[in-house]
Amino acid sequence: MAEDIQQDEVLVRAIDKGLGNRIHIRISRFKDRDYLDIRNYYEDDAGEWKPTRKGISVPVEFYDDVMESLVAAKAVIDQRAKDAPAKEPAASE
Numbered sequence: 001m002a003e004d005i006q007q008d009e010v011l012v013r014a015i016d017k018g019l020g021n022r023i024h025i026r027i028s029r030f031k032d033r034d035y036l037d038i039r040n041y042y043e044d045d046a047g048e049w050k051p052t053r054k055g056i057s058v059p060v061e062f063y064d065d066v067m068e069s070l071v072a073a074k075a076v077i078d079q080r081a082k083d084a085p086a087k088e089p090a091a092s093e
Contacts, residue, residue, distance in 0.1 A: 014041075014049075022049070027060070034060040 008029050015023040020043040028035050039055025058066055 009037075024049070024051070028057070036060055036063055036066065 010027045012025045012027060015025070017023060017040075022041050024037070024039055024041050026037045026039070028037050035057040036059075037055065037057045039057075040052045041049045042052060044050050
């Protein structure tokens, strides 16, 4: 039933993580439903970007809830950074 499966994607952004890894933020469609997909990708030996199993696909109906949650997470991240002890500079050799 391959005809029942529709899939098209729009890459919104790729965030470089270094060492041949990055995060892809995509909008994809599967069976007539749109999803926000945030997934780790790696670069294979041929230079092609391949998805890993690490990621999440959220129906776009939950976009506003996800964004509100990320804003709330940002406040916690900022508070933890402010509360973190200052790092000592590395000793020179």
